[in-house]
Amino acid sequence: MDPLLMFVMIILGLIGSFFSGLLGIGGAIINYPLLLYVPSLLGAAEFSAHEVSSISMFQVFFASLAGVLAFRKKSKAAPSLVNKRLVLYMGSSILVSSLIGGLVSGLLKENTINLIYGVLAVIAVILMLLPGQGSEENGKDLRFRTVVAIISAFLVGIVSGIVGAGGAFILIPIMLTVLHIPTRTTIASSLAIVFISAIGGVVGKITGGAVPVWPTIFTVIGSLIGAPLGSRISAKINVKLLRYGLVILISLTAVKVWSSIL
Numbered sequence: 001m002d003p004l005l006m007f008v009m010i011i012l013g014l015i016g017s018f019f020s021g022l023l024g025i026g027g028a029i030i031n032y033p034l035l036l037y038v039p040s041l042l043g044a045a046e047f048s049a050h051e052v053s054s055i056s057m058f059q060v061f062f063a064s065l066a067g068v069l070a071f072r073k074k075s076k077a078a079p080s081l082v083n084k085r086l087v088l089y090m091g092s093s094i095l096v097s098s099l100i101g102g103l104v105s106g107l108l109k110e111n112t113i114n115l116i117y118g119v120l121a122v123i124a125v126i127l128m129l130l131p132g133q134g135s136e137e138n139g140k141d142l143r144f145r146t147v148v149a150i151i152s153a154f155l156v157g158i159v160s161g162i163v164g165a166g167g168a169f170i171l172i173p174i175m176l177t178v179l180h181i182p183t184r185t186t187i188a189s190s191l192a193i194v195f196i197s198a199i200g201g202v203v204g205k206i207t208g209g210a211v212p213v214w215p216t217i218f219t220v221i222g223s224l225i226g227a228p229l230g231s232r233i234s235a236k237i238n239v240k241l242l243r244y245g246l247v248i249l250i251s252l253t254a255v256k257v258w259s260s261i262l
Helices: 003-025 028-041 051-072 084-105 110-129 146-163 166-176 183-208 213-236 240-261
Strands: none
Touching: 003 028, 003 051, 003 213, 028 051, 028 110, 028 146, 028 240, 051 084, 051 146, 051 183, 051 213, 084 110, 084 146, 084 166, 084 183, 110 146, 110 166, 110 240, 146 166, 146 183, 166 183
């Protein structure tokens, strides 16, 4: 593998997962444009939308796995915060749909995948600008609309599997505003649900092919370095300005994607 490409993939994995850990959002919304445009701009490589979605999906899988393990290690209260019924219903639904999305992505044209990312980017910007919502009530005796939870998780899983995302940046607002899940329970349970989603997505990408092995490996290495750094720094600084900066970055990326489509 070319040393320049190896270096670029590690750095991109580190940057994407760093901001993911820093801001607590799904890393794919950052990783997708970085992987799609930066390697070609630097003359290191030029990845197709299919390859980018595959690399991003693997990165999300390992990042979410690291997040689940870190959460369990840091908090003895984790089992009580994770709602097993919620994870069972939404996790089962999103596992199936992300697997379908991963398989379907191999059949789609590149412009279609970019279009789906463009729509998700717009949604991400809107959700990131919304004021914080959710309650701090006890989620032990949680009640939620089961059918709505299953359907919403299924829809998120389809689009997430296609673009190589875990879907956290859409899933968390849905859990807070539509299902009215308490904030702490949402954060803890979404980690498990997104990890389950990533399992389905990875299986779908492997089955569908178009997985560039070495670029994926080095991107994952970078992400495993960046995510813990982002999480540590997030506890020490005010990330509000960085969040708005990221909104601008995603907005500009969405404009570029939409301009290439139209």
